[in-house]
Amino acid sequence: MSILVDSNTKVLVQGITGSFGGRHASLSLDYGSQIVAGVTPGKGGQRFQDKVPVFDTVQQAVEATGATTSAIFVPPPFAADAILEGVDAGLELVICITEGIPVKDMIQVKDAMKGSSTRLIGPNCPGIVTPGEGEDSKGGCRIGIAPGYIHKKGNIGVVSRSGTLTYEAVWQLTSRGVGQSTCVGIGGDPVNGTSHLDVIKMFNDDPETHGIIMIGEIGGSAEEEAAAWIKEHCQKPVAGFIAGTTAPPGRRMGHAGAIVSGGKGTAEAKIEAFREAGIHVAQTPSEMADVLLKAM
Secondary structure, three states, X not given: OOOOOOOOOEEEEEOOOOHHHHHHHHHHHHHOOEEEEEEOOOOOOOEEOOOEEEEOOHHHHHHHHOOOEEEEOOXXXXXXXXXXXXXXXXXXXXXXXXXXXXXXXXXXXXXXXXOOOOEEEOOOOOEEEEOOEOOOOEOOEEEEOOOHHHOXXXXXXXXXXXXXXXXXXXXXXXXXXXXXXXXXXXXXXOOOOOOHHHHHHHHHHOOOOOEEEEEEEOOOOHHHHHHHHHHHHOOOOEEXXXXXXXXXXXXXXXXXXXXXXXXXXXXXXXXXXXXXXOOEEOOOHHHHHHHHHHHO
């Protein structure tokens, strides 16, 4: 099994006619994902690579193709509206890859989504991969920008705020012959849709996920909240890594959410929370897979 997406997931790509969205839509098609529609206002009626129909609106794409999931590759000034268009169309899952969306815009999006059945992943995230079988990735689903070839079908769930560290953990596992159930990049912005805890709960409920790698970083309290839940409820071994141990207080480091202020959100506090929860802590990124496999 997997969480969130699988080979049956019908995906539409908002911004498919742009160079970035088009490139990754093409890679997702090559991976075996069901990219059933694209959306670019004013370009309805075109076809992407002569096989994927393009629509002017998400609602039109959903009605015509039955898409349930969206990948957003829309420039920052328009990305918040793109998210809400997916919500209004009743999509089950919206995955926003766009980086640099103003925090104010995301606060308004979160407020507008209250009571909605749509789940948002991101923004500023690498997306989701549920690996398929073999070299042709049959049975898999790649949505976003993650390199598909590093993934291998298996039983380890990966959740991370960092795209690069997601890929590192996945490649370490694959290099050791260990596959993944689903890999979820939740993004590094301070206001996002889905948290570590949300994903951990899904992995805990998934019978085919046998172990979990959770990657966090400085800023916010999401990792501590997940650790507290893991201590009381998680039935599976968890390895964790926190990036940013050498970051100076008060300075933004890479992600908009990776900032320590008022003594909160430090790497030390998060690592201590992990240890108290029984999470096996990797001291460096190169140890993530080995720490989990030893724990298992």
